[in-house]
Amino acid sequence: MSFTAAEIAKHLQGEVRGDASIVLKGFAPADRAQPGDLTFAENDTYFARAETSAASAILVSGDFSSKLKTIIRVVNARVAFAKVLPLFFPEPTFAAGIHSTAIVAPSAQVDATAHIGPYCVIGEGVRIGARTVLQGGNHVGAASQLGEDNNFFPNVTIYSRTQIGSRVRIHSGTVIGSDGFGYVFDEGAHRKVPQIGNVIIGDDVEIGANVTVDRGALGPTVIGKGTKIDNLVQIAHNVSIGEHSLLVAQVGVAGSCKLGNYVILGGQVGIAGHLKIGNRVTVAAQAGVMHDIKDGEKWIGSPAQPDRQGKRQMVAVHQLPALLRRVREIEKKLGLSTDERSQDKL
Incomplete structure (x- = not known):
């Protein structure tokens, strides 16, 4: 199925920056997008990839702009992603x-x-x-x-x-x-x-x-x-x-x-x-x-x-090897023998 950028923006209650009449025929991640595809980006890294991809339009939230791609701006790009996928990939229908x-x-x-x-x-x-x-x-x-x-x-x-x-x-x-x-x-x-x-x-x-x-x-x-x-x-x-x-x-x-x-x-x-x-x-x-x-x-x-208590204990466990080394060094300085240390453990 095909939709214009304007139709998709209306469905998502978003706005178009760029060519609103461009026809979009599918949805794909940036690394697999082809001309005619819509992709999405929710941060700077993903937007940079999307802008250099073959996709024709990018679904975004936030203040992104592009001279290369049509932008469909929405409040939440991930929510919009969930809403737009069924347009391009409708579920199968079953006859009564x-x-x-x-x-x-x-x-x-x-x-x-x-x-x-x-x-x-x-x-x-x-x-x-x-x-x-x-x-x-x-x-x-x-x-x-x-x-x-x-x-x-x-x-x-x-x-x-x-x-x-x-x-x-x-x-x-x-x-x-x-x-x-x-x-x-x-x-x-x-x-x-x-x-x-x-x-x-x-x-x-x-x-x-x-x-x-x-x-x-x-x-x-x-x-x-x-x-x-x-x-x-x-x-x-x-x-x-x-x-x-x-x-x-x-x-x-x-x-x-x-x-x-x-x-x-x-x-x-x-x-x-x-x-x-x-x-x-x-x-x-x-x-x-x-x-x-x-x-x-x-x-x-x-x-x-x-979680706070558990995280403190996890940090403490990671510090145990260093602590044991320090204890051994102190014992060595105090002149404690291996037998004395073993006796103390009993």
């Missing part, structure tokens, strides 16, 4: 209807505008809203409710009684509503505790590939609206995640944790069970959280601790 290989229970209610792809299985009492897409090989368990404009990629599995809002995207291989990991030790064996809860997912959630979200043991596991979950994340039973939170790849959240709104968990963060993580908390990658965290705090390390 149910594929001949799909199996749909008689009591299921599928909106006429929904797309049910090949080899999908829709259980009894399921309700699927308008324009929702099941691309293929999807299983939706009995009594589940799916809202409008959802997009489930191939081989997503939804267990029974799951409730999913609208505009939710779930990527391939993800399982929603599997049994929580609940057992009690009884007479030398691990007895399974039946998991009879469900999963509730709010509007505008996106869940990556190969994520597992366990059903609650009694009540629901909840993912709040606007939350985004990366690939390979494990959400255990009865976890409650607030709104607009970010969980990066390989995060693990143990059972019955409560996460607030706007929480950010870096890659491979682990949260121990039954903890409360406040609003706008950030936990750095690979941290192991063993305690509740109050609103607005940043934690790092394993076991995790407030």
